[in-house]
Amino acid sequence: MQDWNAMHDDDFRMEVRRFIEQNYPEHLRFLTNRPPFQVIKPWLMKLAEKGWSAPHWPVEYGGMGLSPRKLLIYMDEQGRWGVARQFLGEAGTVQLGPMLISHGTPEQKKNLLPKILTYENIWCQGYSEPNAGSDLASLSMEARLEDDSFVLNGRKIWTSSGLDSTHIYLLARSDKQARKKQQGISFLLVDLAAPGVTVRGIKNISGTTEYCEITFDNVRIPISNMVGELHQGWTVSRSLMxxxxxxxxxxxxxxxxxxxxxxxxxxxxxxxxxxxxxxxxxxxxxxxxxxxxxxxxxxxxxxxxxxxxxxxxxxxxxxxxxxxxxxxxxxxxxxxxxxxxxxxxxxxxxxxxxxxxxxxxxxxxxxxxxxxxxxxxxxxxxxx
Ligand SMILES: Cc1cc2nc3c(=O)[nH]c(=O)nc-3n(C[C@H](O)[C@H](O)[C@H](O)COP(=O)(O)OP(=O)(O)OC[C@H]3O[C@@H](n4cnc5c(N)ncnc54)[C@H](O)[C@@H]3O)c2cc1C
CATH class of the missing domain: 1.20.140.10 (Butyryl-CoA Dehydrogenase, subunit A, domain 3)
Known part of the structure; x- marks a missing residue:
């Protein structure tokens, strides 16, 4: 296994540069919009094959284990060559992955992390609601606990890349009686193919259907799809590196x-x-x-x-x-x-x-x- 951090910065920069220049499709350089999954997929697959999907994850979870210094070089080289921001992948590799690494159960890590790295599962982020954006803690989506399942009812909005995604991680209110609005929220994982989920695209000002509205009508998910403790979703969602x-x-x-x-x-x-x-x-x-x-x-x-x-x-x-x-x-x-x-x-x-x-x-x-x-x-x- 290559120890990237042991490499001289300049050598590492050249290694990253060479890989990007040889593999990133010329016609996708400096795109103004975020490309849909099918367009960017060949590049994402190259990254996955190389083991470079998640440069900042620890090596034991399939990442490159880069130190902050090397990570900044990696990001800088992508920016220099005009590599498209992979918003699609980012919700999984940049956001959910690190949260699972710090708060997930051993089963969640084992089952979910590899599928993020290979883009078999494409995740989107379901935080905002029609009445909860800047004031996210006002969210009202309901997660009712029934035996060993949650039953979800409510609506998420402005979900980036919702139409291209297979799964969503979201925050929902599992305890309506909690004293503070940041309490009583759980962090949950949902398969978008589950019965009761409806995804509707929203066209934005630049003409692309990048955002979505997702409704949940009595969607049932197992309790094992919760990340972190019950009602502690606010803390989980704040734990980015x-x-x-x-x-x-x-x-x-x-x-x-x-x-x-x-x-x-x-x-x-x-x-x-x-x-x-x-x-x-x-x-x-x-x-x-x-x-x-x-x-x-x-x-x-x-x-x-x-x-x-x-x-x-x-x-x-x-x-x-x-x-x-x-x-x-x-x-x-x-x-x-x-x-x-x-x-x-x-x-x-x-x-x-x-x-x-x-x-x-x-x-x-x-x-x-x-x-x-x-x-x-x-x-x-x-x-x-
Ligand atoms: C490019 C993009 C991608 C996004 N992707 C996602 C996604 O993938 N998943 C997801 O969950 N959400 C996503 N969002 C939603 C985003 O998180 C919200 O739009 C954002 O948090 C603002 O919330 P809002 O739109 O409800 O506006 P509001 O919070 O209603 O704000 C409306 C206006 O009031 C102002 N305002 C609000 N509160 C205050 C205050 N306390 N003091 C002063 N001014 C205030 C705001 O600044 C703003 O001008 C995305 C949004 C954009 C633009």
């Missing part, structure tokens, strides 16, 4: 959008325009700030420190910098802004899709308002 939380703050996407902006401006002769240069320079400085903040948190991870509430600074900065750059890209593109393409690998600059896709980033991993609230209360200790 640092890597999963820093993943969304990488500056790679913003860097790529900025390069698009540069290419377009050059093509249109805009560097002679003082007004353009002024705003372009402001964005260049925003991007430099984002990179510096990312490096700060990445260094903390490498030193083995815990990432806490101040990670909201990175998530906020990343989301809003991405939006500012793509807004200016669309403005700069003038009449070309109406051209929609799937990817830019053919050399064209697509300004509309990145703009549309980036509308969601100030909502998805916590809204900007919520991150500002966290920074105010928990980092700056301002009064409520």
């Amino acid at each position: 640092g890597f999963e939380r820093i993943n969304t703050g990488s500056p790679r996407r913003a860097e790529f959008a900025f390069k698009r902006l540069e290419a377009l401006a050059r093509e249109r002769g805009l560097f002679k325009d003082a007004g353009f240069v002024d705003r372009y320079t402001e964005l260049a400085l925003d991007l430099a700030d984002l990179k510096a903040v990312f490096v700060h948190f990445a260094d903390m991870l490498c030193r083995g420190e815990t990432l806490d509430a101040d990670l909201s600074v990175l998530q906020l900065l990343s989301a809003e910098t991405n939006q500012r750059i793509t807004e200016f890209l669309l403005e700069t593109s003038g009449e070309l802004g109406l051209t929609v393409t799937e990817s830019d690998s053919d050399g064209r600059v697509d300004a509309l899709q990145p703009f549309l896709v980036m509308r969601a980033v100030t909502i998805g991993a916590g809204t900007s308002e919520i991150h500002r609230d966290i920074i105010a209360k928990r980092v700056l200790k301002l009064p409520s």
Whole structure:
């Protein structure tokens, strides 16, 4: 078994780079949208064959066991080559897997982890409900315990990749009498093929059916599908490692959008325009700030420190910098802004899709308002 952490950083980087360049399909580089499973499947299978589906999982569970430093190199090389974010796989490899590793029973680990690595099971995340998004603890989906089963009734919404998934992990209320709303919630695993489950796609602003609404009508699951203790689902769902939380703050996407902006401006002769240069320079400085903040948190991870509430600074900065750059890209593109393409690998600059896709980033991993609230209360200790 290869010990990746024993390798020199530069050698490891070259090894990852070589594998990606040799195996990642050229036509899928720098996609603006997340690709559907069938499109990205050949690449995911290559990763699975190589044993690279879950770089951050311990080796004993089929991961690469990478240290934070090596992990950042792995992520950086994927970003550099424009490898599509595998949201599909991510719910399983990035989120559920680590939760099972820390809270799952030996049977759950044995039965479920290998199928995540091979994409035999594709998981989606069922947290949000029509009346529970930012205030997730207000969720009302019911999990009624009957003998050795739970009976589920309720509705989940904005479930990414629900139509492509085979399973969902979710939070549901197992004790309606609990005193605090964070209590009485259980973390459950559900096969989407179970009787009573209905998945409906929702088309988003960029034209893809990426989100879903999933309804549960007397869906019965065995009690063995619960992860962690009964009514302790809130704690299980909060137990992500640092890597999963820093993943969304990488500056790679913003860097790529900025390069698009540069290419377009050059093509249109805009560097002679003082007004353009002024705003372009402001964005260049925003991007430099984002990179510096990312490096700060990445260094903390490498030193083995815990990432806490101040990670909201990175998530906020990343989301809003991405939006500012793509807004200016669309403005700069003038009449070309109406051209929609799937990817830019053919050399064209697509300004509309990145703009549309980036509308969601100030909502998805916590809204900007919520991150500002966290920074105010928990980092700056301002009064409520
Ligand atoms: C790209 C994307 C992918 C997603 N994928 C998933 C998924 O796979 N699974 C899943 O479960 N969910 C998913 N979601 C849902 C996401 O978690 C929620 O949209 C998010 O938590 C916000 O909740 P909401 O949409 O109900 O908005 P609300 O919480 O209703 O917020 C509406 C507005 O009110 C503001 N607001 C709310 N509370 C406060 C407050 N206390 N102070 C100040 N302002 C406040 C918000 O900032 C926002 O502007 C996804 C969303 C997006 C955009």
